Amino acid sequence: MFLTQVIGNLGSDAELKDGDNGKKFAAFSVAHKELSRNQQGNPVEKVVWISVAWYGYTDKMLACLKKGTKVFVAGYIKVTAYLDKENKPQSGITIYPNTVELCGVKNISSGE
Numbered sequence: 001m002f003l004t005q006v007i008g009n010l011g012s013d014a015e016l017k018d019g020d021n022g023k024k025f026a027a028f029s030v031a032h033k034e035l036s037r038n039q040q041g042n043p044v045e046k047v048v049w050i051s052v053a054w055y056g057y058t059d060k061m062l063a064c065l066k067k068g069t070k071v072f073v074a075g076y077i078k079v080t081a082y083l084d085k086e087n088k089p090q091s092g093i094t095i096y097p098n099t100v101e102l103c104g105v106k107n108i109s110s111g112e
Contacts, residue, residue: 001076003077004076006072009071010031010071012032012067013028013065014026014062024055025055031048034041034046042109050073050093050095051093052100053094054097056098059105076098
């Protein structure tokens with residue numbers, strides 16, 4: 001079992017979904033930026049999307065998980081393989097968190 005931590009912004013509002021075990025969970029995706037350099041030494045930014053399936057959510061916290069919210073997520077990771085729309089192999093990352101913390105909220109009224 002692998003543990004991981006990630007800080008990133010929600011790509012959309014969290015939604016409640018029904019799990020296979022009959023329990024509800026909060027589902028959301030987090031965009032995490034990775035910075036590296038290409039062969040020429042120029043900085044390159046890559047965005048990695050991570051799915052989150054949070055069974056330990058509270059209604060109060062769920063109300064805060066809106067698009068653009070910066071969160072810290074820590075928990076168990078599961079990597080899955082799948083075929084995309086063009087039938088090309090892809091991989092997906094899902095975190096089943098023990099911890100979800102708010103790091104900040106975008107100012108909605110000013111459009112920032």
